[in-house]
Amino acid sequence: xxxxxxxxxxxxxxxxxxxxxxxxxxxxxxxxxxxxxxxxxxxxxxxxxxxxxxxxxxxxxxxxxxxxxxxxxxxxxxxxxxxxxxxxxxxxxxxxxxxxxxxxxxxxxxxxxxxxxxxxxxxxxxxxxxxxxxxxxxxxxxxxxxxxxx
Amino acid sequence: xxxxxxxxxxxxxxxxxxxxxxxxxxxxxxxxxxxxxxxxxxxxxxxxxxxxxxxxxxxxxxxxxxxxxxxxxxxxxxxxxxxxxxxxxxxxxxxxxxxxxxxxxxxxxxxxxxxxxxxxxxxxxxxxxxxxxxxxxxxxxxxxxxxxxx
Amino acid sequence: xxxxxxxxxxxxxxxxxxxxxxxxxxxxxxxxxxxxxxxxxxxxxxxxxxxxxxxxxxxxxxxxxxxxxxxxxxxxxxxxxxxxxxxxxxxxxxxxxxxxxxxxxxxxxxxxxxxxxxxxxxxxxxxxxxxxxxxxxxxxxxxxxxxxxx
Numbered sequence: 001x002x003x004x005x006x007x008x009x010x011x012x013x014x015x016x017x018x019x020x021x022x023x024x025x026x027x028x029x030x031x032x033x034x035x036x037x038x039x040x041x042x043x044x045x046x047x048x049x050x051x052x053x054x055x056x057x058x059x060x061x062x063x064x065x066x067x068x069x070x071x072x073x074x075x076x077x078x079x080x081x082x083x084x085x086x087x088x089x090x091x092x093x094x095x096x097x098x099x100x101x102x103x104x105x106x107x108x109x110x111x112x113x114x115x116x117x118x119x120x121x122x123x124x125x126x127x128x129x130x131x132x133x134x135x136x137x138x139x140x141x142x143x144x145x146x147x148x149x150x
Numbered sequence: 151x152x153x154x155x156x157x158x159x160x161x162x163x164x165x166x167x168x169x170x171x172x173x174x175x176x177x178x179x180x181x182x183x184x185x186x187x188x189x190x191x192x193x194x195x196x197x198x199x200x201x202x203x204x205x206x207x208x209x210x211x212x213x214x215x216x217x218x219x220x221x222x223x224x225x226x227x228x229x230x231x232x233x234x235x236x237x238x239x240x241x242x243x244x245x246x247x248x249x250x251x252x253x254x255x256x257x258x259x260x261x262x263x264x265x266x267x268x269x270x271x272x273x274x275x276x277x278x279x280x281x282x283x284x285x286x287x288x289x290x291x292x293x294x295x296x297x298x299x300x
Numbered sequence: 301x302x303x304x305x306x307x308x309x310x311x312x313x314x315x316x317x318x319x320x321x322x323x324x325x326x327x328x329x330x331x332x333x334x335x336x337x338x339x340x341x342x343x344x345x346x347x348x349x350x351x352x353x354x355x356x357x358x359x360x361x362x363x364x365x366x367x368x369x370x371x372x373x374x375x376x377x378x379x380x381x382x383x384x385x386x387x388x389x390x391x392x393x394x395x396x397x398x399x400x401x402x403x404x405x406x407x408x409x410x411x412x413x414x415x416x417x418x419x420x421x422x423x424x425x426x427x428x429x430x431x432x433x434x435x436x437x438x439x440x441x442x443x444x445x446x447x448x449x450x
Contacts, residue, residue, distance in 0.1 A: 018444050024298065026185055029224055031356060035326055035449070038413065042436040048443075056181060057225050070224040074329055074370040075357055085417035113188065117235035136192040142296060144168050146442060148324065148449040149185070149298040174448065176335055179374055206331060207375050220374040263338065267385035286342040292446060293348075294318050299335070299448040 028057025178207025320445025328357025
C-alpha cells in the first residue's frame with residue numbers, strides 16, 4: 001500500500017492518523033527489549049508521542065542493580081550468532097535506542113503494582129525510568145493511539 | 151506528557167480518544183494472565199468498553215476442569231518469590247480482577263476455531279466466558295479501539 | 301456488546317471505526333504463526349487493509365530454506381494433540397491463511413535491521429514476502445489503525 005493509498009483510505013473513513021504509540025513492556029527475555037528500543041526510537045523520530053509502561057519481568061531490565069536477561073529457551077542456541085550479527089551490523093543496544101527516544105520526548109513509566117510485588121521503589125530504577133504509575137494512569141495515557149504489548 | 155498535552159495533540163489531529171480496549175489473550179503461561187486482569191479491570195473502571203478474545207493456550211485458564219498454568223521456563227526460579235510478593239502486596243488474583251471487569255461490562259469471548267482444535271464446547275468453560283465466537287466477529291468488534299495481543 | 305451498541309458508542313465519541321490492522325510478528329515459536337494467519341485472513345476478508353511486519357525469530361518462518369519452528373517449551377507436551385486437533389478440524393495451515401489474506405491485498409514486509417543481523421537478503425525469503433523495509437516505514441504505515449504485536 002502506498003502512503004497515498006493510506007491517506008485516501010483514512011480520508012474515506014473520516015479518520016486522521018494517530019500521533020501516539022503506547023507500549024506495554026512485559027516480557028523480560030533478552031530478545032524482546034530490541035523491538036522496544038526500535039519502536040520507541042522510530043516513533044519518536046517521526047514526531048509521535050511515545051509512552052512506555054514497564055511491567056512484569058521487564059522491570060528487571062530497568063534496575064540500577066543489573067540483571068542479565070535470559071534468552072528465550074527455544075532459541076537459546078541462536079544467541080551467539082545473533083549477538084555477533086548485531087555487532088557486525090552495528091545495531092545499537094536497546095537501551096541506547098530507548099535513550100534516543102527519550103531525548104526526543106518518549107516517557108518511560110514503571111508499573112506500581114509490579115514494583116510492589118518485586119519490592120522495588122523508584123530509587124531502585126536507573127535513569128531510563130521517569131516515574132512509577134498505576135495501570136489505570138497508563139490506560140488513560142494510551143487512549144487514542146496505537147498500542148503494543150511486548 | 152501531561153494530559154493537557156494529550157488533549158491538545160488530539161485536538162490538533164482532529165481525533166477523539168477511543169473508548170474501547172480489545173485484548174487477544176493467547177499466551178497460556180501463568181504470568182500473562184495478570185496483565186489480562188489488570189488491563190481489563192483498569193479499562194472497565196474508567197468506563198471503557200473492554201472486549202477479551204481468548205484463544206491459543208489461554209483457553210486452558212477458562213475451563214471448568216482446572217489446568218495449572220505453567221510458569222515461563224526462563225523465569226521459573228522466580229516463581230516462589232513472585233507468589234510471595236503478590237500475597238504480601240494483596241494483589242488480587244487475575245480472575246478476580248477479570249470478574250470485576252465483567253461486573254462493569256467487560257465481555258469475554260472464546261475462539262471457536264481453537265475450541266474445536268482442543269475439543270472444547272461452551273459448556274466446558276467456566277462462568278467467566280460469555281460466548282464462543284469466530285475471529286472475524288472479534289476483529290469486527292475490536293475496530294476503532296486500542297488492541298493488545300497478550 | 302451489540303454492534304449497534306458499538307456504533308452508538310463510536311458516534312458518541314465522534315470516531316469512525318478504523319479500516320487497517322497492522323501486525324508486528326516477532327515471536328518465532330510454532331504456535332504464534334496461527335494467530336498471524338487468522339488475524340490477517342479475518343481482517344482482509346472484512347475489507348480491511350492488513351500490513352504485516354516480520355521481525356525477530358519470525359523471519360525464519362519466511363525463508364526459502366525451511367526452518368522448523370520450535371513449540372513453546374512450556375507446552376511442548378501438548379504439541380501432538382494440537383496437531384491432531386488441527387487436522388481433525390481441517391484448520392488451514394497458517395501460511396495458507398496468510399496467502400488468502402495476500403490474495404485480498406494484505407502486505408508482508410520484512411524488517412531490514414533483523415535481516416541484516418541474520419545475514420538474510422530479499423532473495424532469501426519466499427514468495428509470501430513483499431519487501432524488506434525499515435521499522436520507521438512500518439510505524440508510518442501502521443498509523444491510524446489497530447496494532448498487534450505477536
